[in-house]
Amino acid sequence: MDKRALRARLLELHEQLTSRLQRLDRHLHHRPEPLPADSEERAQELENRAVLEGLDDNASVELVEVEHALARMERGDYGVCERCHQAIGGERLEFLPQASKCARCAGTRS
Numbered sequence: 278m279d280k281r282a283l284r285a286r287l288l289e290l291h292e293q294l295t296s297r298l299q300r301l302d303r304h305l306h307h308r309p310e311p312l313p314a315d316s317e318e319r320a321q322e323l324e325n326r327a328v329l330e331g332l333d334d335n336a337s338v339e340l341v342e343v344e345h346a347l348a349r350m351e352r353g354d355y356g357v358c359e360r361c362h363q364a365i366g367g368e369r370l371e372f373l374p375q376a377s378k379c380a381r382c383a384g385t386r387s
């Protein structure tokens with residue numbers, strides 16, 4: 278496992294998520310237009326907002342995970358499952374560099 282490459286990917290991901298959130302934020306909060314009077318348009322507008330809010334949520338959750346992974350890298354416990362303390366497979370980290378649990382633990386939600 279190449280930690281430097283993974284760290285670079287995490288930093289890149291961090292930047293992408295931050296700018297995505299900033300864009301979504303602008304879109305969501307800096308456009309306080311009244312809803313259209315037409316009920317069909319209004320439904321469409323509300324749907325758009327719900328979609329954006331959903332994206333916002335996903336990106337925020339992911340950003341927290343990425344920051345968490347970077348913090349763990351600093352501490353030196355990156356790549357170790359937080360739950361069972363076994364090594365997280367390199368393949369899984371390649372696929373999901375912010376993973377904090379091994380595939381088995383991540384799959385069992387409790």
Ligand SMILES: [Zn+2]
Pocket residue numbers: 358359360361362363378379380381382383
């Ligand atoms: Zn585990």
